[in-house]
Amino acid sequence: QQPVQSPQAVILREGEDAVINCSSSKALYSVHWYRQKHGEAPVFLMILLKGGEQKGHEKISASFNEKKQQSSLYLTASQLSYSGTYFCGTEGGGTSYGKLTFGQGTILTVHP
Amino acid sequence: DSGVTQTPKHLITATGQRVTLRCSPRSGDLSVYWYQQSLDQGLQFLIQYYNGEERAKGNILERFSAQQFPDLHSELNLSSLELGDSALYFCASSVAVGGLAAGSYNEQFFGPGTRLTVL
Numbered sequence: 001q002q003p004v005q006s007p008q009a010v011i012l013r014e015g016e017d018a019v020i021n022c023s024s025s026k027a028l029y030s031v032h033w034y035r036q037k038h039g040e041a042p043v044f045l046m047i048l049l050k051g052g053e054q055k056g057h058e059k060i061s062a063s064f065n066e067k068k069q070q071s072s073l074y075l076t077a078s079q080l081s082y083s084g085t086y087f088c089g090t091e092g093g094g095t096s097y098g099k100l101t102f103g104q105g106t107i108l109t110v111h112p
Numbered sequence: 113d114s115g116v117t118q119t120p121k122h123l124i125t126a127t128g129q130r131v132t133l134r135c136s137p138r139s140g141d142l143s144v145y146w147y148q149q150s151l152d153q154g155l156q157f158l159i160q161y162y163n164g165e166e167r168a169k170g171n172i173l174e175r176f177s178a179q180q181f182p183d184l185h186s187e188l189n190l191s192s193l194e195l196g197d198s199a200l201y202f203c204a205s206s207v208a209v210g211g212l213a214a215g216s217y218n219e220q221f222f223g224p225g226t227r228l229t230v231l
Contacts, residue, residue: 002154032220041114041202041222042155087155091218098143098206098218099168102155 001025003090005103012110017076020106022088024069031064031071032089032100035082042087046073075108083110115139116205116223124229130191133226137184137205143167144186145206145220146178150199161186193230200225 003024010018022031030049034042048064048071061074075082085107089100115138125131137144146158148171157170161180172178175193180186190197204220 034222041224043114044219044221047219089155098145098160098162099157099170100145100220101157101170104154 002101003088003103005086005088005106007106008104009107010109012078012082012108014078014080014110014112016078016110017074018078018108020073020075020086020088020108022071022073022090022103024090026069026090026092028064028066028069028090028092030091031062032091033060033062033071033073034087034089035084036087036105037084045086078108078110080110080112083108114221114223116203116221118201118203118223118226120226121224122227122229124231125193126231127193127195129193129230130189131193131228133188133190133201133203133228135186135188135203135205135223137186137203138207138221141205141207141221142184143206143218144180144184145204146172146186146188147202147204147222148199149202149225150196153199155202158188190228195230198228198230200227 006021032047033045036042064071085105087102089102117136119134142163145160149155158172160168164180175191178188202225203223206218206220
């Protein structure tokens with residue numbers, strides 16, 4: 001089942017903060033976060049593993065609540081370059097390992 | 113640049129035709145994934161190959177098939193094309209960080225995509 005992202009869209013001014021949420025009805029092994037700009041490929045931001053480990057490459061933080069099967073992505077002091085569509089991809093364990101199911105996306109627009 | 117290459121970049125064809133999309137993974141990555149992205153369906157997982165073997169299957173139609181070759185490149189074949197098949201098709205590759213140990217994970221790197229237009 002597709003995870004549900006909220007909100008669907010966010011409009012910010014530079015320097016403001018935003019939180020994007022991702023909820024799943026299934027037990028998860030990991031949650032992956034990607035950002036996609038229009039017409040381009042999704043770019044990896046962060047992965048959160050069951051057990052609390054986080055692996056990321058940018059100055060973005062996230063959390064993973066295993067009990068609720070929810071993840072939140074925290075964007076602080078937003079920059080113009082943060083604009084794009086953010087997707088969470090959820091991965092179950094066992095035979096679902098490696099298979100990502102993506103949410104519908106959250107459109108983030110940052111204005112000067 | 114993720115290191116994943118896809119060809120062609122754009123493909124325009126007619127209904128009923130067959131096309132082949134090609135993907136070369138990053139050097140050293142054994143897993144290849146195919147995704148379809150359309151406006152109404154979002155980003156949908158189609159299929160995963162690991163070192164030449166099919167590993168996981170998603171919402172892939174019977175008209176679609178894929179394979180991964182010994183040199184690890186992969187091809188996605190779409191046949192009897194319909195208007196609704198028009199979409200961006202992404203390939204991603206990954207290597208399992210941590211191998212099979214607990215806490216291992218797959219960071220997927222996406223290629224630039226092939227935009228398929230069916231007229």
